[in-house]
Amino acid sequence: MKTLFTLFIAISLTMAAFAQKQDTRYYEMRIYYCHPDKLPDLLTRFRNHTTKIFERHGMTNVGYWVPTDNKENALYYVLSYPSKEARADSWKAFGADPEWKTVAAESEKNGKIVAKVTSIFMNLADFSPAVKAQKKDPERVFELRTYTASPGKLGDLQTRFRDHTLKLFKKHGMENVAYWTTIEKDTTQPKLVYILAHKSEEAGKASFDAFRKDLKWVKARDESEKNGKLTVEVKSMYMKPTDFSEIK
Numbered sequence: 001m002k003t004l005f006t007l008f009i010a011i012s013l014t015m016a017a018f019a020q021k022q023d024t025r026y027y028e029m030r031i032y033y034c035h036p037d038k039l040p041d042l043l044t045r046f047r048n049h050t051t052k053i054f055e056r057h058g059m060t061n062v063g064y065w066v067p068t069d070n071k072e073n074a075l076y077y078v079l080s081y082p083s084k085e086a087r088a089d090s091w092k093a094f095g096a097d098p099e100w101k102t103v104a105a106e107s108e109k110n111g112k113i114v115a116k117v118t119s120i121f122m123n124l125a126d127f128s129p130a131v132k133a134q135k136k137d138p139e140r141v142f143e144l145r146t147y148t149a150s151p152g153k154l155g156d157l158q159t160r161f162r163d164h165t166l167k168l169f170k171k172h173g174m175e176n177v178a179y180w181t182t183i184e185k186d187t188t189q190p191k192l193v194y195i196l197a198h199k200s201e202e203a204g205k206a207s208f209d210a211f212r213k214d215l216k217w218v219k220a221r222d223e224s225e226k227n228g229k230l231t232v233e234v235k236s237m238y239m240k241p242t243d244f245s246e247i248k
Contacts, residue, residue: 076239
């Protein structure tokens with residue numbers, strides 16, 4: 001009995017430690033589409049003011065990027081909050097902040113900067129690396145990838161990433177930065193969203209070519225898709241970190 005009790009305590013402590021390590025933060029990817037020629041003004045406002053005001057109101061700046069082929073004049077960034085409720089409180093406080101009101105008015109004397117804002121809410125996947133500040137020299141290029149799973153196949157897709165894909169990405173020189181699943185407003189199946197880091201855009205494309213030819217990947221893909229393909233759409237976008245991003 002003593003041995004069983006000791007084992008029970010050990011398992012309980014292990015499970016508690018695991019729970020403490022789980023990242024339960026509420027994540028938000030925000031995309032700002034700027035009016036023509038206004039992206040530099042937006043970046044200046046974020047660099048000098050916005051990021052600091054965010055932090056003051058309990059928002060964590062995760063990372064900031066602009067697409068390498070930025071036809072839509074966009075800024076992509078990720079924030080995290082302790083919870084969904086905390087997010088609502090933080091944005092309410094941010095909007096009422098006197099400094100922010102002054103900064104916004106001053107920066108838009110010559111016209112509005114942002115034409116449209118899109119938000120994507122997310123949970124960190126259980127197989128994701130820890131999301132933390134990381135700045136490397138030379139500066140890296142990042143790739144944002146979004147997978148729409150086939151109906152009912154998100155779990156299988158996640159299993160494939162957990163058991164095979166992440167290891168094979170690393171093998172071929174790609175750095176796993178973060179993996180999330182989206183939080184949808186209705187019963188729509190969540191998407192898998194993740195970010196990789198590469199030495200350059202060319203290096204990223206070469207790594208993916210090698211990955212796709214890897215026999216271990218081919219075997220894992222074929223075995224996982226015996227009952228049908230796991231994805232219906234995959235989107236990829238290369239991005240450069242801003243100079244004030246916490247992830248570079």
